Structures are given as structure tokens and as C-alpha cells.
Amino acid sequence: MEQTIxxxxxxxxxxxxxxxxxxxxxxxxxxxxxxxxDACRAQAESYDALGGALFSQSDHENVALSSGSFAATMAMIADGTADLPPARRAAGSIFPSPLQDYVGGDLDCVKWRSIGMGVKQAILPTTRDASARLLFIPAGTAMPDHGHNGTEMTLVLQGAFQDEDEYFARGDVETADSDLHHTPVADIHADCICLAVTDAPLQFEGLIHKIAQRFARI
Structure with a gap:
């Protein structure tokens, strides 16, 4: 049974x-x-449909939208998102299809690089305005305490991790910004594998962690 997101x-x-x-x-x-x-996919489909409807209406210059047009568009979206196409993922794979396309396959295709304490990462090829990496964190291992200069999003693909306030399992996303300072710890029951994206370097305290940060490009 899939973990409830x-x-x-x-x-x-x-x-x-x-x-x-x-x-x-x-x-x-x-x-x-x-x-x-499925919940976020339905919401994303709604925003896609809303954007298409508003774009279609904007084809006519200087035509004002009626006060009920937004509500009517949202009602049409609600009527049309009940039957979503199934998400694609190879049976037994921990990587959904979009991630498989970047890795070139599943877990056995990842080119891990050690960054200390048993933690490994694989930086994925993306544009320079933000970075994406896979993280392998051994069960029970704590990541260094850190803050954020921008936005960091972490999606659990295998196992789970706990920070000061919340528990994140497969499919869960933690979104962190400059207001969050935390120490994620992998659950003791399984190694944790995550996809993490950032648009600015993390904030670490201490010389050793800052040196490691430069080496790991985090």
C-alpha cells in the first residue's frame, strides 16, 4: 500500500x-x-485549465471579464478533473518517469558521489538558476543543521526523514525558506533517498561544514 502523502x-x-x-x-x-x-496533479490540471481559459478570453482586446467569469471557469474545471490519466511509473521503480528521464533509468543508473558520513549525492543536469540533486542518507543519519538563503524543496522517494516539527515519507515534499532552520534526520528503518532542489546556497555554521558545502556544491 502506498504511503498517504x-x-x-x-x-x-x-x-x-x-x-x-x-x-x-x-x-x-x-x-x-x-x-x-493525485491531489496535487488534479490541482495542477485545474491551474492549466484556468490559464487556458483566461488566455482564450484575452484574444479579444479590451473585452472586460464579467464578475462571475472566474467562478464559472473554476466550476467548469471542477466538472472536468474527475478522471485524470494515470501517472506513469515503471513497476517496482522508486523513480517516477520525469526523474527516470534525467537519471537515464532507475536507482542502479545513479552516479553517486560521497559527501561524508555515508551521505551520497548525484547532481542532476539543469539550468544554473537552480540546482537539483539526489541525496542518499543512511538510516538514522542526521544532516548538518542548516538554514536557507532561498527556497529548498525536498521530495522523499524512499524511506523517510524527520526534522524538528514534521515527518516526511515517500511522496511528501518539504518546502523550506529563510524562516526555517532545521536538522533533518533519516528514519532508522530504511535508507532515505530524496530529490532536493534549491535556488540559493544553504546556510551552514562552522568551518568544516562550510568547506564541505563548497566541495558538495550545496
């Missing part, structure tokens, strides 16, 4: 994805999560 993408991220305004790394994050989460 409790932590979803924000509306701002979903709208940015629908509008095509996100960096490539964040588009990969959204597409991968949508392959696992």
Missing part, C-alpha cells in the same frame, strides 16, 4: 509551474511529485 506543493509553486515561470530544477521537482500525488 501529507505534505504537498504550495499553490504558488503549482501556479508557477502552470505558467512556465519556474527554473528547470523546480519544474523537475513538481513533475516528479505530480507523478506520485
Amino acid at each position: 501529507k505534505h504537498h506543493l504550495t499553490d504558488d509553486i503549482l501556479m508557477g509551474y502552470a505558467a512556465g515561470n519556474l527554473p528547470e530544477a523546480f519544474n523537475l521537482m513538481v513533475a516528479t511529485h505530480l507523478s506520485l500525488c
